[in-house]
Amino acid sequence: MYILTTTSSSPGHPTSTLHCSDLPTGPEEMPTKVLSRESENDPISFALKPPLDETPADREVRLRLEKEAKHVSDAIDEELDRQRVAERRGPKPIKILLLGQSESGKSTTLKNFQLMYEPKAFRTERASWRAVIQLNVVRSVHLILDAMTRVQKNTSPTSSRDTLTDFPPLTPELLKLKLRLAPLLQVEEVLIRRLTPVGSGETEATQLVSYTERSKNYLKEVAVNSAAHWKDAFAKLVSSDTESFDSQHAIDFDDPNDPGIVLNACSEDMVKLWNDPLIQQLLEKQNLRMEEVAGFFLDSLERVTSTHYIPTDDDILRARLKTLGVTEHRFKISSGAGISRDWRIFDVGGHRSQRAFWAPYFDDMDAIIFLAPISCFDQVLAEDPKVNRLEDSVKLWTTIVSNPLLKDTNVILFLNKIDILQAKLASGIKLSDHVVSYGDRPNDFENTSTYLRRKFAGIMKQSSPSSRVFYCHLTAVTDTKSTKGIISNVKDMIMRQNLAVTNLIVT
Ligand SMILES: Nc1nc2c(ncn2[C@@H]2O[C@H](COP(=O)(O)OP(=O)(O)OP(=O)(O)O)[C@@H](O)[C@H]2O)c(=O)[nH]1
């Protein structure tokens, strides 16, 4: 960079400006005068000085390197200028941060945004999601096989060692099924390897799945680092023909290494296993409610293991892949009247080990969507079986709404997984058995959801550093239809607030 300071400062004299064409063209003609004006004691000038014994060849190399460095420096300056101009011209992008504990539904909410505002890109990823669904299926079966092993060994998943001793022995037919399904464990390995290439640090070493305090099992959950392009692992299965992105041609069904082949061969056995009454009893005995395990596809086995299975939008929303790190997703969202704005949505990992990565994003957000899965009132954290999931959500919510950095940020609460809550209440599981303060109120959806909504609203009122509006929605983000309406409302509210803040409209 040259110092353009050859101006006359004397009053009455015109300022003489140094034009670019006046500037020396190469580093060999660097304005050494300017540099030499620096003090001889200046350590930087000293360090930049060529060595006294510099040979002509060394000098040539040095000058070439200096010239290259200047090109790079100029390019960076130009890019920065361009960005500054672009920022001055257009409004700042709207930024949204998704927060909540692991499995609360953050990535699923993001998928809803993608489906609404980038449907084509969302659907081109079908092949990758197909692999995730295959992994979800295999993992569910693995959980059942492990539960069977515990019965065989007469070891309980609980601390008391003898609770399974009175369980009837597995039938020969079930033992045969178990044996025949063993190849699925290899398929699981293959899928994990493809999703998490060696050295990318994308699987967690911790034992991640522990279902309730009374029923633990020790199967790792696959987590994919947001920085890794895991979807690329399946890119070759996706046709480059964008016209057929939604058709059968999008997936290479003839790939001899497709894990779908083994899944299809095991399909009938998996269906038999899942529908076996003794297996259902065994799962109940071990408190394994498979319907609540993230990535549940056991009720659709025949469909998802069929030879030409293509995931539907709903399947993709139900597919489970744990997030590590923070990912930024960019959208162009119309604000009406032909104007569109840039939106950036940040999806984070909700596992306890991931929460330290949240704070750096706090100071620059237009809104936070906080997800609290209210169906989890009788479950414990995978990372700490001593902590109730609802209690963890309440604590996290308190931390977020009381954070001074977020005092001017809109916080929108999604009380999520209401479909599971409804099913749970209908099956007779009582909120008051886990939330003592609920007392003897009726154990129905209306009363429980109102109670929980008030609880979260009360915390915001009490803990927020400044008074702010409590935005709350009861959601089941796997239901695209109802979520579409909610996201649309949220979008309108955020756009309106954003315009109000930038003084473009008067509220
Ligand atoms: N039935 C039902 N399932 C849901 C709902 N919301 C999310 N899920 C499922 O719950 C699982 C976990 O959801 P994710 O969106 O992956 O959770 P997350 O908050 O991103 O979790 P981390 O990435 O671990 O922080 C997925 O299999 C979802 O399909 C819901 O409202 N109802």
Ligand SMILES: [Mg+2]
């Ligand atoms: Mg996630």
